[in-house]
Amino acid sequence: MTGNQYLSQILYKYQVRNLSLYTNQISNLKTILKGWANSCFIETLESGSRAKWTAIHLASDVDYLVSLKSNCNESSWWLKSIYDSLYVKLKEVYWNSNVRKQNVSFRIIIGGDLEVDVTPARKHSGNTNYHWLYVSKKDTWQQTNIQIHKTDISQSWRTNEIKLLKIWRELNNLDFPSIYAEYLIIDNILHGKTTNIDYLADNFLYILRELSKDSGNPLFARIVDPANSNNTLSDLLTINEKNLIINKAKESSLKPYWENIIW
Numbered sequence: 645m646t647g648n649q650y651l652s653q654i655l656y657k658y659q660v661r662n663l664s665l666y667t668n669q670i671s672n673l674k675t676i677l678k679g680w681a682n683s684c685f686i687e688t689l690e691s692g693s694r695a696k697w698t699a700i701h702l703a704s705d706v707d708y709l710v711s712l713k714s715n716c717n718e719s720s721w722w723l724k725s726i727y728d729s730l731y732v733k734l735k736e737v738y739w740n741s742n743v744r745k746q747n748v749s750f751r752i753i754i755g756g757d758l759e760v761d762v763t764p765a766r767k768h769s770g771n772t773n774y775h776w777l778y779v780s781k782k783d784t785w786q787q788t789n790i791q792i793h794k795t796d797i798s799q800s801w802r803t804n805e806i807k808l809l810k811i812w813r814e815l816n817n818l819d820f821p822s823i824y825a826e827y828l829i830i831d832n833i834l835h836g837k838t839t840n841i842d843y844l845a846d847n848f849l850y851i852l853r854e855l856s857k858d859s860g861n862p863l864f865a866r867i868v869d870p871a872n873s874n875n876t877l878s879d880l881l882t883i884n885e886k887n888l889i890i891n892k893a894k895e896s897s898l899k900p901y902w903e904n905i906i907w
Contacts, residue, residue, distance in 0.1 A: 647845030650902045655804060658700045658811050661758075669755040670706075677710050677762065680733045684716035686767060691790045693822055696797035698806045702814040703822070704751060707761040709790060714769040723766060723778035723785045730764045748777045748786070774871070789871035793823065796870060800830040801839035808848050812906050816892045819885050824867060824877040832862045845902070852905070855893035863889060 663670065678685050692707025693699035699706075710730070717725050734743045734750055744751040749763040765775035765788070773791040778784075797803070806826050813820045833854050834847060854862050863886045869875035881889075896905045 647902055651844055654906055660699045660701050666755045666758050676737055681712055684712040686711040695794045697803045700807050700810050704759045704761045709763045709765050712766045714767050716766050726764045727778040747781050748779055787872040792871040797826050802830050804844055805847050818889055821880045824880050827867050827877055832865055852893045852897040856897050
């Protein structure tokens, strides 16, 4: 079996699950989100890795962004009050699920085993796709544009390499935010390299070797969110977290067989 054939099997093994099996649960969630948002509601958008065609079933199964009007909660702590209010609502409805606070979102489990991340966001005024998010870890707000992310990543011709890196990340229990990993691959590591599917194994091994470098490592290059020049994606990880990735990449890139690298 060639490296390309083996990696294709890995991609198939970890492909995302069929959401049609959860139609009723997802519909119910969207109804709850619309009711919570009330007069602030605009729409619920699919976001995250599934929308960018880089999802794997080892991570969250689906991500939704609740788009709210630009003047929503303008008189009561704006974004923080929105974030806190949605948390209370999700805890109330999904009391038997462990509603987990994340940096800008909440993770819930519906239908017994479907992991869903829900992000509240206040839209900028005017005809735009830009939104403001509340960043709980820093108690501040941040601009984003999921349409830019969706277009950049889904049309990059790097979705298979990105999915493989995410699988490798999960198998090795590494902290490596998806948005950072995605732009690191398309804007730095694989920039200018062939997108031919016949080079999938070569490209993935090249990624691991680049991540294992002691000098000139792309993890220490500055990667900026194209939807927000103030959001430096490469700052999402600490030096220690990056070193963990480097050490694991060194181990993996020296393995003689693909089965020992990703399984």
